[in-house]
Amino acid sequence: MAHPSLIKSIGEKVLGHNGPVDLNDICGPDKVLGLYFSAHWCPPCRGFTPQLVAFYKHLKENTKHQLEVVLVSSDRDDTAFHDYFNDMPWLALPFTETKRKIRLSRQFRVTAIPTLVLIDSRSGRLLTRAGREMVTSDPEALNFPWRPRPIGDILASTKLVDTEGQEVPYETVKDGYKGLYFSAHWCPPCKAFTPQLVTAYEKIKKKEGNFHMIFISSDRSEESWRTYHSTMPWLSMAWEEKDARRELASNLEVKGIPTLVILGPDNSVVTADGRTELSEDSEVERFPWRPQSVEVLAERHMSRLQESPCLVLFTDGEMTELQFGRDVLLPVAEEYLLEHSEEGGLALKFFVAGEDEVADSVRDFACLEDVVPLVAILDLAEGAKFLLEEGVEVSTATVHNFVTRYTNDKLSPLPIRPVTTSATNTS
Structure with missing residues (x-):
């Protein structure tokens, strides 16, 4: 059975190559639903679609995983849609469902194609919007369905260091508010924002003693990372934790730097836009900047x-x-x-x-x-x-x-x- 939210968004039926297919028939426990936003006129889409076809067939033939894909087309006419869809072994949203296509793009914040969104079909919960990148990096589906690791688990399994390079146990920051600062020495906006953040950090520490900052570097060399970290009065993820830094950025959908993400004591995201919040609240009176209804x-x-x-x-x-x-x-x-x-x-x-x-x-x-x-x-x-x-x-x-x-x-x-x-x- 499909989660009610999916039926509301996608509809009760999708298009198969031999006619309509009930959405409930392709959803259920342990089944992953992929929404493939794509179009025949789009060169990157035509480049990625064969990879996705190979991945889809590999899952069906060689693993226990259950994935069904639904094409959400951005083609400009019905003929182009059918020409493109005919080469795909999966299902599609009917081409005439224009309003649903727009709404699905907005619901899952799709800003470019091709995009592959993966959803737990039973709960309706989003697994990842980065399915395209995952298919490319894991074509054998060794880690499918790429459920994101909890942020706390990532932080707990990585090495944190102070400005002297000494390791600091995660337990010392575990139960507090945390600011994850994605930044780099080579980035001019980052270098301009960091002094403001240092000032704000000192004010926040006076207000909320159990607050900790962690620098997540995008620097290009260990020397640059060390130089930049030395200007900050807080912890950093160690230089060798390259995979963890990438995983954090992916899980939190960090699109650019500088980015300041504030986590609550339970590691839930309070705000992913701490930079803007700080610019409008330099005295940090509203920290931790929880979203207002x-x-x-x-x-x-x-x-x-x-x-x-x-x-x-x-x-x-x-x-x-x-x-x-x-x-x-x-x-x-x-x-x-x-x-x-x-x-x-x-x-x-x-x-x-x-x-x-x-x-x-x-x-x-x-x-x-x-x-x-x-x-x-x-x-x-x-x-x-x-x-x-x-x-x-x-x-x-x-x-x-x-x-x-x-x-x-x-x-x-x-x-x-x-x-x-x-x-x-x-x-």
């Missing part, structure tokens, strides 16, 4: 408006009105986020906005009237907006009803200016 819309949130559907309650910007907005939205947001935690890029984000340049630009782009209070759900990627009906009092109850109707597809979308999805880029 409802945030005040700011410039740094603009990318989120592009990536995920967002509910925005526009106010006149007075402190009392911003607080009113938070009070209205908070119970709705907390309930919603608890129920929809597995939806990734499809889950609503909640914001309260004032009267400033950021709010004005959002209003202008979405063609919203300049009235307050105004409640809108904006789904820029799908070119849609949903408005709480005019004349309805803005309250927790009415917003809750509004969100429930949105979740159950009971609202009629209004058009918004279209935006170009990035899921058709190649890499």
